[in-house]
Amino acid sequence: MRIGWKQTYETGISKIDEQHRRLFDMVNELLDQKTRSYNERQIFSLLNGLVKYAEEHFATEEKYLSYFKYPKFEEHTRQHLAFLQEITKFAQKLEDHQANVFPQMLEFLKRWYFTHIGESDRLYVEYFVKHKLIHPAQELL
Numbered sequence: 001m002r003i004g005w006k007q008t009y010e011t012g013i014s015k016i017d018e019q020h021r022r023l024f025d026m027v028n029e030l031l032d033q034k035t036r037s038y039n040e041r042q043i044f045s046l047l048n049g050l051v052k053y054a055e056e057h058f059a060t061e062e063k064y065l066s067y068f069k070y071p072k073f074e075e076h077t078r079q080h081l082a083f084l085q086e087i088t089k090f091a092q093k094l095e096d097h098q099a100n101v102f103p104q105m106l107e108f109l110k111r112w113y114f115t116h117i118g119e120s121d122r123l124y125v126e127y128f129v130k131h132k133l134i135h136p137a138q139e140l141l
């Protein structure tokens with residue numbers, strides 16, 4: 001089942017919104033694979049794309065957060081790192097053909113989208129709004 005778009009996923013910073021939307025599409029493409037015949041090559045290629053793009057996105061986001069001295073910068077960065085580590089573990093297990101890894105990974109991705117982009121990222125948006133940084137943030141990159 002695909003994840004649906006929610007208004008709360010919008011940050012108001014166009015570069016970040018563009019990246020969040022692309023990550024959203026990438027997660028959904030992986031979710032689509034569940035209903036198709038299992039194609040390992042396709043799954044690994046989608047997963048690689050997702051990891052590369054997530055790294056790019058995290059780097060962009062961290063640039064904003066550090067520039068605007070977000071108080072929870074360290075914690076937020078740790079969450080990004082934890083995501084990449086978790087995905088690497090799932091990829092390893094998939095390669096080892098462990099049972100049920102794929103559905104577990106999909107659940108993790110769905111949850112991550114809700115809890116990270118829908119909740120943790122929301123917190124820095126609130127900070128930006130509170131300190132009237134949305135407009136300057138928009139023009140930073």
Ligand SMILES: [Fe+2]
Pocket residue numbers: 020057061117121
């Ligand atoms: Fe994000």
Ligand SMILES: [Fe+2]
Pocket residue numbers: 061076080116120121
């Ligand atoms: Fe983030």
